[in-house]
Amino acid sequence: MQTLPKRGFWARNQRRLAPWLFLAPGIAFFLVYVILPVFQSFNLSLYEWDGLGAKEYLGLRNYEDLYWEFVDRDAFFISLKNNLIWLFLYLLAIPGGLFIALFLNQNVWGIRLYKSLFFFPFVISQVVVGLVFAWFYDPAFGLLNVALGWIGLGPINVLGDENLVTYGIIAAGLWPQTAYCMILYLTGLNAVDPEQIEAGRLDGAKGLRMLWHIILPQLRPATFIAFVVTIIGALRSFDLISIMTQGGPFGSSRVLAFYMFEVALSEYGFRMGYGAAIAVVLFLIMLCFIAYFLWSMWREEKGH
Amino acid sequence: MTKTLRGAFAALACSTLLASPALAELTGDLKIFLDTSNPAPRATMEKMIADFQEAHPDLNIETTVIDREAYKTQIRNFLTANAPDVANWYAANRMKPFVDAGLFEDVSDLWAEAEIADNLASTKGAMTIDGKQWGVPYTYYQWGVYYRKDIYDDLGLSEPTDWDSFKANCQAIVDSGKACFTIGTKYLWTAGGWFDYLNMRTNGFDFHMALAAGEVSWEDERVKQTFANWRELIDMGAFIDNHQTYSWQEALPFMVQGDAAGYLMGNFAVAPLREAGLTDDQLDFYQFPAINPDVELAEDAPTDTFHIPANATNKEAAREFLRFVVSADVQTEINNGKNLGQLPVNAASMVDDDKFLNEGFKMLSSNSPGGVAQFWDRDAPAEMAKVSMEGFQEFMVKPDNLDRILAKLERARQRIYK
Known part of the structure; x- marks a missing residue:
């Protein structure tokens, strides 16, 4: 009997190795550009460093300073508070997007044009959105004050008022974010099973009951993604603040991401270690959400 | 002393566009980073660098103009990682982080040369940290x-x-x-x-x-x-x-x-x-x-400046460029109303005949x-x-x-x- 020639290592393990080989470039870049910097940030937050000279080990001093800023209701407190306001109000994009998606999910002449118009704010750059809203709010010639004038309300300077400014920027951010959620729901609505709607109709479901019991459960994947992107979008809100107010007036519209940039990398910022400490705090906040998302995705997959 | 003479002579040669081959012994690359991104200052700087090029035809000058605001944050990266031979910046404490980190070249030798020592005395203090000078000014304004x-x-x-x-x-x-x-x-x-x-x-x-x-x-x-x-x-x-x-x-x-x-x-x-x-x-x-x-x-009266990064490769050419920038004729030219419209730092230069420049110059020098x-x-x-x-x-x-x-x-x- 003729024995088969002994197969080489590669031939024997090809099936097991191939996926790893294909994944290798991705994993390598992910490790070097995402995972490693996370630990570097942790490490850096224990030092005082101006980004140029020698580092000085401080232990947890940076975090202690953050704590005192929190207690004194200084910049860190304001940033954290604004981050929470962003988190909650930004979620309005989800019902908003759903509403517009339901409204646009019909077959009339030219609906594609309307859909694209509603999607438009997501396509244009955040910088443009920021500029447009900054002009809209402008106290001297902005449309907002013109419109308020018609109903007899006095001029307000949204971006110059420390109590209004964050809400003003969030409103600007909601414009593209709602469009994003809308497109997620529109694709979700395409996948809704017509037979289930038919069945629901036979059982007498209409309007809100139909929406709540038949449509929404089928939109769960879309809702999940909309939730994820909105939460993450709210936590990394940076560009609008940078464009519209530079964190002002007197620092009242800062969020953690902007504050980190300001102390570490901006024109007058030379505190890399302090910036890293803020980044760690932001990372921990995000980690709560990311852990929840991963957990619910894992549960979902196990369910099937 | 020969160096001084050569510098002064080179400056004279380029400003009068009498470049003679004998003077053009500078070779190699000269990388210049500028933040003069607004149209008028940009044109001024490019013209000035072209004049310098003409005087030193063997030098390969490469100019990079960076947006003025972006420059303020990028300078930290390029001084450490990819240093040009000449970069502009601001005087006084604004240059201290880079001086402390050893990223700017000590140019006290230039300030010891008679041409600069005599004519730029008024701005020396703003360029001095720890008793040494770290760059040269090129313009200031009231x-x-x-x-x-x-x-x-x-x-x-x-x-x-x-x-x-x-x-x-x-x-x-x-x-x-x-x-x-x-x-x-x-x-x-x-x-x-x-x-x-x-x-x-x-x-x-x-x-x-x-x-x-x-x-x-x-x-x-x-x-x-x-x-x-x-x-x-x-x-x-x-x-x-x-x-x-x-x-x-x-x-x-x-x-x-x-x-x-x-x-x-x-x-x-x-x-x-x-x-x-x-x-x-x-x-x-x-x-x-x-x-x-x-x-x-x-x-x-804020002063804008030129510096040589410590990691520059062609420091000899960079020093020559700094001498050129502060020379009386170049100062007169780049600060006039058609160019920067500001005040020259060289005492031997002429202030352009502009109402505001005249008033500013008088105020700063006598009041x-x-x-x-x-x-x-x-x-x-x-x-x-x-x-x-x-x-x-x-x-x-x-x-x-x-x-x-x-x-x-x-x-x-x-x-x-x-």
Whole structure:
């Protein structure tokens, strides 16, 4: 009997190795550009460093300073508070997007044009959105004050008022974010099973009951993604603040991401270690959400 | 000595476009990074570098112009990672982080050369840290009050000579329904200009510098006096409303349209004001008047500079370029009204015949006995400048918060100056 020639290592393990080989470039870049910097940030937050000279080990001093800023209701407190306001109000994009998606999910002449118009704010750059809203709010010639004038309300300077400014920027951010959620729901609505709607109709479901019991459960994947992107979008809100107010007036519209940039990398910022400490705090906040998302995705997959 | 002669001779040769091959012994690459991204300064710099190239045909000059704002953050990266041979920046404390980190080349040898030592003496202090010089200046400009002469004439006002007439003028302007001063504090530094003048006029140049150096408490009575003077103007309604929303450029239309009668600014504001249609009959300038008669007048005159990064590769050519930039003829040329429209740093240069440049030059050379400051965000360390200017902005909007603001600045001072 003729024995088969002994197969080489590669031939024997090809099936097991191939996926790893294909994944290798991705994993390598992910490790070097995402995972490693996370630990570097942790490490850096224990030092005082101006980004140029020698580092000085401080232990947890940076975090202690953050704590005192929190207690004194200084910049860190304001940033954290604004981050929470962003988190909650930004979620309005989800019902908003759903509403517009339901409204646009019909077959009339030219609906594609309307859909694209509603999607438009997501396509244009955040910088443009920021500029447009900054002009809209402008106290001297902005449309907002013109419109308020018609109903007899006095001029307000949204971006110059420390109590209004964050809400003003969030409103600007909601414009593209709602469009994003809308497109997620529109694709979700395409996948809704017509037979289930038919069945629901036979059982007498209409309007809100139909929406709540038949449509929404089928939109769960879309809702999940909309939730994820909105939460993450709210936590990394940076560009609008940078464009519209530079964190002002007197620092009242800062969020953690902007504050980190300001102390570490901006024109007058030379505190890399302090910036890293803020980044760690932001990372921990995000980690709560990311852990929840991963957990619910894992549960979902196990369910099937 | 031969080096000096060669330098002076080379400068002479290029400015008169008599480049002779014998002089062009500089070879290799010369990488120049500039932040002069606005059209006029950019053209000026490119022309100047082309002249230098002509004098040194064997040198391969490579110029990179970076957006002015982006440059301020990028400079940290390129000085460490990918250093050019020449880079521009700002004088005084603004260059300290790079000097401390050993990223700028010590160019004290250039300052020892007679040509530079004799003609650039006035800016030597601003270029000195730890007793050494770290670069050369290429331009500077005065600050002061630019005002609408036609509005002053209509109201029968004249240039103020002291704090009382300053306030009386302002009251008259406010009574006529206008603001005395336009200002845009969105980017904070404009408020630093007001603080510079009010503090220097109230407490004098030396006190101002001590405060910038962190030697005086922010809760000191003298500092409070400065803010009390400032508050008189704020309570009067001297400044335009909503200034926290505007950049300095966005504040210009108020002056152009006559809603505000003046602007405390650097001379760079003249060009956009003229472009917006104000003639030299409508626009005029006065020195910020004395507040406390016991202190000598001192002025802000920010200086822009050229440096050689420590990691540069062609330092010989870079030094030659620095000599060229500060030479009298080049200084006359690049600072004239067609180019930068500012003041030359070389005492042997000619100040271009422009109303504002003449007034500024006269003021700085003969009526600033107290000293010449760079500007708040160049004299104070970066971090202190940032928190304090934010405090100034808050004070201008909410003057009642003063005690809280000063307490915050005092805490910052104790952390920043260790």
